[in-house]
Amino acid sequence: MTQTLLTLDGVAFSLADGRPLFAGLSETFDRRRTGLVGRNGIGKTVLGRLLAGELAPSAGRVLRQGRVYRLAQQLAPEGTTLAQLAGVHEALQALDRIEAGAGGEHDFEILAERWDLRARLQAELQRAGLPPLAPETPAARLSGGQAMRVALAGAWLADADFLILDEPSNHLDRAGRQALLAQLARWQGGLLVISHDRELLETMQAIVELSPLGLRRYGGGWSFHAEQQAQQRCDAADELARRQLERRRETAALQREHERQQQRQARGRRERADGSQPKLVLDARQERSEATTGRLQRRHDTRRAELEAQVRAAAARVVEDTAIVVPPLPPAVLPNEVLVFDGELPFVAPPLARLSLVLQGATRLAVTGPNGCGKSTLLRVLAGRLAPAAGRCERRVACAWLDQRLADLEPSQPAIEWLRAACRQRPEAELHTRLAQLGLAAATLGSVCGALSGGERLKLALARALLADEPARLLLLDEPGNHLDLATLQALEAMLRGWRGALVVVSHDEAFLAALALHERLEATPQGWCRS
Known part of the structure; x- marks a missing residue:
């Protein structure tokens, strides 16, 4: 019989404003690879934090056997170093003090006899396809995919009995996703993966769904879960x-x-x-x-x-599958040339540093390539957030840039205030209606942006871009699917297919790109940028 490592016993959790998020959750988790799925905002990340002991339940109890390590969805706050991202910062500092002869009892407890931690860290980084990087390297220098690989390397180094991985395939390129699947197949401990990645979920031995009805377990991977869920x-x-x-x-x-x-x-x-x-x-x-x-x-x-x-x-027993409506952009006449870039990208090595790009009218362009090749840097330059190293970049329509971290959102500002600041000409009632169509409940609008889930933040940022007093005519999207559940992702696909503006989208999700009716692709290759 498989040993139970984590147990939920009548667990409930209420938000800071007193609203109940869920109640009466009871479930056990053992060494079987298990996926946790559910709509955005339902509480999957909170449940992961409860299981890891980072939060205390409002009622009920969580029982743990062994050490639990949780990989967070939001990886790198400002000022984070590579060592902090990998979760080994304190242990490396303890090792430094011990080697300098200044270590105390607490340092030996933190290190836990991991005397080869520096070498193991570099070995994991090499296995992840990353170059040698010093532990003090700022995480801001890493691409989203590189940051995720570092964080995953930390998970393998944690010597945990149970791993909780929150959206671990976010930002990873194709090679990174295949490496993740291989690593998970070798993992011998308990595993809970919070994800909407259908390929990853297909490899799970069980799926647990969190819904307004509570938790429900399904044997098998994603296909079996989807079939059983539809039948139920x-x-x-x-x-x-x-x-x-x-x-x-x-x-x-x-x-x-x-x-x-x-x-x-x-x-x-x-x-x-x-x-x-x-x-x-x-x-x-x-x-x-x-x-x-x-x-x-x-x-x-x-x-x-x-x-x-x-x-x-x-x-x-009926879970309403509420349709999500993304607000459409009013039709507009676009100039012949929406954007012109002719120059060199900063922080990008040759031959990918040099690029000439002209977007004409309602061009729909996918940007693809391995992690770290400069895709996000390209979007930052096109958005005017970063100056080119040489040459010029001209935007001839209003532009909205939604980066991987949604950095434009003010974490401490209420969501409705942040939206209203750019949409002063729209009545309050219309803003509430549009946000409701996006699946944002009225109660969330009073919450500060930093308290929203990843999907809620992306929907809020998208609404601001499309409903602004000067609506965007050019959308620059950097891995938008990373923050969305499947239903919302499909709604976004439908909106972008029917949208009349220009679009540049970076994504490693080929199914998502195939659904957008794209005109062209700009791919980073060893020979340089290739447009086809």
Whole structure:
């Protein structure tokens, strides 16, 4: 029998404002590779933090056996070093003090006899396809994919019994994703992967879904989960329809029975009025009728309550798959040349440093290539956030840049205020309506941007770009799918397919790119940028 490593026992959690996020969660996790799925904002990351012991539940308890290591979704706050990103900063500092002869008992506890930690770190970085990097290297110098590889290297170095990985394939290129799958296949400890990556989830031995109904476990990978989930939703909808039909039929039958009793009482009143029956007989008959009516009313009330309870119970098993509507950009005439870049990219090595690029009209361009080749740098230059090393970059329409970290969001500012600052000409009611269409609940709009989930932040940033007083006509998207659940990603695909503006998108998700009806591709190759 597989040893249980983590146990949820009636766990509940409430947000800082008192709103309940979930309640009554009970589940066990062992060494089987398990995927955790669910809509954005449902609480997957919070649940991961509860399992890792980083948060305390509002009710219930979390039991752990062995050491748990959690890889966070948001990897590198400003000022983070490579060692901090890999989770070995304190251990390396302890090692330095011990080697300098200034180590104390606490240093030996932190190091835990990992005397070869520096060598192991470099070996893991090499295995991840990264060049030799000093532990004090600023994480800001790394691309999103390189940062994720460093963080994953830290996970393998953690000597943990159970790993919790939150969106580990985010930012990884194709080679990085294949390396991650290979590493997970070799992992012998417990594993919980929070992800919307269908290829990664397919390799799991079980899928646990978090929904408004709680946690539900499915055996097998993503395909089996999707098939079972679809069947369960169909069954739940059928059960609800059956219970609703039963309620209508029985309510109609109860009404007919009530009307017949009313008719009998009416006949008794007519007979009393015309005096055709002795009063003693009529009084006895009336007494029996009133008693029957009382019993009948109580029986009807009880049955109606039972029918209502059955319908409510059936409805509670139906999870509404609410459609998400991304606000469309109003049609506009685009100039012949939307963007012109002719020059050299900073921080990018030859031959990829040099590029000449002209976007004409509603061009739809994918930018692809391995991690670290300069794709994000290119988008920053095109957005005007970074000056070219040489040459010129001209934008001839309003441009919106949504980077991997969504750096433009003000973490301490309420979401609605951050949106309103760019959308002063739109009524408050319209902003709330548009955000609701995006799947952002009214309660989240008062939350500060830093408290929103990754998907919620991306939807908020997208709304600001499209609803601004000067709406964007050129969208520069850097790995937008990294923050979205599957339903929202498909909604974004649909919006971008029908959008009339110009689009440049960086992504390693080939399924996402295939859905966008792209015109061209700009690929980073060993020979330089290749446009096809």
